[in-house]
Amino acid sequence: MLDVKRLVLLRDLADYGTVTAVADIHQVTPSAVSQQLRALENETGAALLHREGRTVRLTAVGAALARQSEHVLAELERAQSIVRSLGDKVVGELRVGCFPSALVPVAAPFVAALAERHPGLRPRLTQAEPEDVVPMLKRRDLDVALHYRYLHLGTPAPAGLTVRPLFDDPLALAVPERLRPAVEREGPVVLRDEKWITTAAPSSCRDVTLHACHSAGFTPVIEHEYTDLAAALALVALGLGVTILPGLLCGNPPPGVAIIPMKGKGRTTEVLVRSGSGDHPAIAAAVAVLEELAADRR
Secondary structure, three states: OOOHHHHHHHHHHHHHOOHHHHHHHHOOOHHHHHHHHHHHHHHHOOOOEEEEOOEEEEOHHHHHHHHHHHHHHHHHHHHHHHHHHOOOOOOEEEEEEEOHHHHHHHHHHHHHHHHHHOOOEEEEEEEOOHHHHHHHHHOOOOOEEEEEEOHHHOOOOOOOEEEEEEEEEEEEEEEEHHHHHHHHHHOHHHHOOOEEEEEOOOOHHHHHHHHHHHHOOOOOEEEEEEOOOOHHHHHHHOOOOEEEEEHHHOOOOOOOEEEEEEEEEEEEEEEEEEOOOOOOHHHHHHHHHHHHHHHOOO
């Protein structure tokens, strides 16, 4: 019988490419990961990895086993969900991950509604960026995650997880009020000589800003960088630059800030769960509440 924890490491190696990355995800040493992968090779009696100095890559057999491990892990999740579903109540701890800009408008009302509907359930909320919630789900640090993707940038769906779309979140330009007429008349191109505000690299928000500006025919001069998306509106209000933000953050802009929707550009907000875990009572209850709340935003 193959060791499931070792299959997880092989699956993650296929996803992330290096032993060091897998070790970081699981918070162990690279040597511990390497030892477990060697043990998995002994269990299978097959060479799963090509080792070239400090680099490794999957053999054809290793890649096939990594793909198959997704099905194995999903079936184990499904088996656990069946056992849990035999109970009469939705109870226990539910760990929920959420990206920062959805904490107030989405996650807070979701957790409140879930706790009210299922008093025996204890939802625990953790702030995490989309690139972080995927490994957190896979290593079982989270049960449910709110996630987003910029589809116009071609961002693929995360592998090994079940993805349920919730609602679209259009992007908007946030500019000083004095610039509104020109932007509404001519579009983002009129902002080519303005100072821009965005997140530090690497980040999807920065990628979106660069993509929008390049599509308009110019490269933005990025004057200010931040980590708190909401803080960008304060900078715009002071006349320190212009920015692009998701609509979730633009519902109540400060005085002096014009919010101008960008047609055809936005992100899709999704809920992620491990494949096979969707029938777990607590997870099913959480997804149901999220979908109900999301219906009001469509």
